Amino acid sequence: MDERYDPKKIEPYWQAEWQRQDLYRTREDPARPKFYVLEMFPYPSGAGLSVGHLHNYVPCDVIGRYKRMAGFNVLHPMGWDAFGLPAENEALLRGLHPSETVTRYAANFKRQLTISGCAYDWSREINSSSPEYYEWTQWFFLLLYKRGLAYRGTGAQWWCDLCGSVLANEQVINGCCWRHTDNPVTKKDLEQWYIKITDYADRLLEDLDAIDWPEPIKLMQRNWIGRSEGAELSFPVANNPTREIRFFTTRPDTVFGVSFMVLAPEHPLVAEITAPAERASVEAYVADARRQSEIERMSTVKEKTGVFTGAYAHNVFTNKDIPIWIADYVLMGYGTGAIMGAPGQDQRDFEFATRYGLEIPRVTAPADGTPPPADRAFVDPGITINSGFLIGMTTADAINAVCRWAEQHKVGRPTISYRMRDWLISRQRYWGCPIPIVYCKGKGNDGIVPVPEEQLPVLLPAMKDYQPSGTGRSPLANVPEFVNTTCPICGGPAERETDTLDGFACSSWYFLRFASPHYDRAPFDRRAADYWLPVDLYVGGAEHAVMHLLYARMWTKVMFDSELIGFQEPFPMLRNQGQVWAADGHRMSKSRGNVVTPDAMIEKYGADALRLWELFMSPFDEATNWNESGIAGTERYLMRVWTMIRRFVEAGSPAGAPSLDTLKRVHKGLRITTEHIERLRFNTALAAMMDLLNHLTKLKPDEMGRFAAEAYVTMLAPMAPYAAEEMWRALGHASSVHLESWPQYDAELTREETVTVVVQINGKVRDRLQVASGASEEQVRELALKSEAVNRHLDGKTPKKFIYVQDKMLSIVA
């Protein structure tokens, strides 16, 4: 063992040695309990990993290593979410082929993770852009199609006429194209593929109750799904009884107060019902609404506007004709694109009615008998008034009564509406997973023919030029050899789908692939999946709260329904790591020049010191700003451990007979460290280790003894794997410390014999008593009343009341 701790010397050595020993290879072993820890697989970018990424990977590595030592068979894999826009943009702008850049960037990520000491089983590395992987993404798409969960529909996409291509939301900046910054984007309607995630809305909602996820994430999913109960009703258009306006409401009890209707400007009825006299103003409003939606997020606090169509609807409850308006605050994408206006009970309707001088009937009164406020809507539940057969009913009863009446008279029914919409999974992009569909020219039903499984994968063709097709189709439309094919059924001429799948398709099942990453007969080997899945601990950023985590949950449920797997939730336990901002408080980014790389920190301090600082600088799940100054502290800590072990070894590694006090401290340190690692409290786990070190370094080697020395190094192993390995060898062991068992503590030895009991008088601490642990209230009281400090502060007053908290505190009220 060298005198000085020199990470530059030991880290490369052990890296090579671990690789030679294939130390992190994982195999199924039914005899041992399994633990599957997974980080959300990263998109390999050219910027490489920053120290911010390691704030996720290092703690997960600690958990993986710890669980392995604690007796679990641990699966801790890594792969690359490799399809995506940045690689395609680089291809477009710099002519670099995405598969080359992605391969290079992934290799760099892997190198950075390796030098950081992360124990991944690299034999299970996957890449979502490799045909061996996306073959099965395509297979899943076909599964969804066969189950009626994938369908074609029309959707509007951002469009730049100068690029001749669709744009992602992030490519639209201030309403203009990212490349043509003074060219306003428009919307283009395209036929696209959708996934019917709405069929799973209720299950996605209900099953949230049974999983261990951060509450804010669950809440975001609940809000995203946005379930609301109500009724769908319909009113006929006056003088045009073949046409009706269907609408959803959560307050069917207020139908007698409906004094107008509002349609979304895009509503298909608008053109048909508009009266000739109003046509000009309606068309102008519709055009204006369309233009406004094109100029991104111009004004978020604008007033409610609308125009009258000149048409009327017949309120079947009041038998009155009510005006039909259009307004841009009604969205075509939610509900039916039409709402009833009940201005007395809805604040938004109230503002609209006030502005345009519409009638404001009051049909709900406060339950306490006071009149509804005159200057605003009364939105709370109450007692129904002015409402025919509903008068006197509570809001809840009136809702039921309206639903029953509507069903009997065939004008509506109770229903549930969801805010969540179906998942638009088509992308008009090159660098994605091809959709395994062909369109046969000789067939009806749009000629949709799924590619037979045995013909998968549909390979993404190599291209030289990634210019957009100009038509709204993906660049793949420019490759005739790809597009033109034959129908798998009739053999006649057919064209391939040229859209590719959203990257979220790849990430909706990758956690299963790690169980059997090289299996080539199915997406996964059922036996391996049954052993490893579900994921025991899933870790990633809160930014994936809704999309990725909902899609992956839905696909898992589809797999369960298809009897491919035996579980319904892929991630029973989820945690979010805290975001690490740059020292300047901004996102770390190449353009700001504030990226700190692990490479630079490892060069300066060594990987172990960096790892310890990642663990120590802040709680795992809380955001923090990067601050390099503390690494000096973790580096110094490692040096002190090193010196302690070196002195111990140089003294001949004496077996020693530690004092009871030392023994108790070791066991207590072990207990706290263990408990805190289990709870993912790495910063306080390390603090407990430092505390223990501060005690142990005061001892001579034979006072410390072999048990303490070895337990200490073993405990350090998950956090600082290189230094621990080197010290373990110096302690005379031939095999790796990472194959050792986690040391067990003796609970008896972690018990305190004496405790400090605080004495408070009227809420202020006046004395501290050392008493035997478990002392009775009487004993402590007696002791306290003898105390000089207590008597001085009691100042002759008689205690009125004592409150005793065992082993902690005696509170005296005087």
Place this chain on the structure above:
RNA sequence: GCGAGAGUGGCGGAAUGGCAGACGCGCCGGACUUAGGAUCCGGUGCCGCAAGGCGUGGGGGUUCAAAUCCCCCCUCUCGCACCA
């Protein structure tokens, strides 16, 4: 605007109703030293010589006891954009 989270020494943070500031950074002092940006030892919330008092964004409340629970306000961060 709505929703979620956060606010504690000079700094990162600890304490989840029971000793505020664990552990570390920085700083101050000392030892060793030709030397120290190394190492080791001690100190370090604020006021005060002390006894003691004050102190967890601000204000109020509950409690024997509040950083922690409740109400109001301020600031910051993240998410969502009129969801009928």
